[in-house]
Amino acid sequence: MTEPERRPEPTGPEPARPELARLEARARAVREHIVDMCSGPEGGHLGGSMSAVEILVALFFHTMNIDAGDPEWKQRDVFVLSKGHAAMALYATLAERGFIAREEIATFCRPGSRLATHGNVAVPGVEFATGSLGHGLALANGTAWAQRQAGDSPARTFVLLGDGELQEGTVWEAAQVSRALAADNLVAVVDVNNFQQTGAVREVSDGAPVADRWAGFGWHTVEVDGHDLAALCSAFDEAARVNGPTAVVCRTVKAKGVGALAGRASSHFVLLDTERKRARVRASMAPAAPRATAKGEPEHA
Numbered sequence: 001m002t003e004p005e006r007r008p009e010p011t012g013p014e015p016a017r018p019e020l021a022r023l024e025a026r027a028r029a030v031r032e033h034i035v036d037m038c039s040g041p042e043g044g045h046l047g048g049s050m051s052a053v054e055i056l057v058a059l060f061f062h063t064m065n066i067d068a069g070d071p072e073w074k075q076r077d078v079f080v081l082s083k084g085h086a087a088m089a090l091y092a093t094l095a096e097r098g099f100i101a102r103e104e105i106a107t108f109c110r111p112g113s114r115l116a117t118h119g120n121v122a123v124p125g126v127e128f129a130t131g132s133l134g135h136g137l138a139l140a141n142g143t144a145w146a147q148r149q150a151g152d153s154p155a156r157t158f159v160l161l162g163d164g165e166l167q168e169g170t171v172w173e174a175a176q177v178s179r180a181l182a183a184d185n186l187v188a189v190v191d192v193n194n195f196q197q198t199g200a201v202r203e204v205s206d207g208a209p210v211a212d213r214w215a216g217f218g219w220h221t222v223e224v225d226g227h228d229l230a231a232l233c234s235a236f237d238e239a240a241r242v243n244g245p246t247a248v249v250c251r252t253v254k255a256k257g258v259g260a261l262a263g264r265a266s267s268h269f270v271l272l273d274t275e276r277k278r279a280r281v282r283a284s285m286a287p288a289a290p291r292a293t294a295k296g297e298p299e300h301a
């Protein structure tokens, strides 16, 4: 039996101001959830979660055709979190989107919780267990290919990678396969926050210029400010109109939105285990957070 078509919100031009305000409010809520999770017993990967907030909000609230009431709907768009250490951002987005209850956020990393440090497939909306870096694009190749086998399905696959992750050779093996598959329905989103666990990406093993590398592998490539919701929505819409796979290279700020930590390598993993630390972080989360520059550094630093 053919499943009913459920695409009530077709993607279109850049979202209007009211929708942008709605997306911005979701981003603020996601950031609050992330800080709450870092205040749990284990702490969390704050920097790389905060840099991806607008990317996830644009995907889950503007672009992707998904159904929180039926997470495994066969015609759904698929999201793969290849940078699995940013699971807090995904859990927070899923909570805002209705896949899980907001109250579950408080269980992050506590005994018995399904909200583990890295993506857990027991959580509705988490498609794969990830965190061992370099494998998400290969998985996304598979889901994009499977979606196309379903005839004229408009379903797409989106995969989020980190810039440090691009040092993994498997990323580029998979990127070559994506082109061979002519994967029109595949979008790789790269969170270029300029840092990885052990320091600045350019000092560990510089992969710049990132966009040129994807273009060299035959991908349609778009470069945007990864905190600009309108630009992200437009880029994801553009990807639906071009032939072959698209890479959306996002210039971001690590720990974006947390003034006390933004743009700093030390934000990679943060444990807010005292009231003093929590108060300092919350006080620094002013609405006028730094914007990404071409180098991804916060303007106020």
Ligand SMILES: [Mg+2]
Binding pocket: 048, 162, 163, 164, 191, 192, 193, 194, 195, 196
């Ligand atoms: Mg990074």
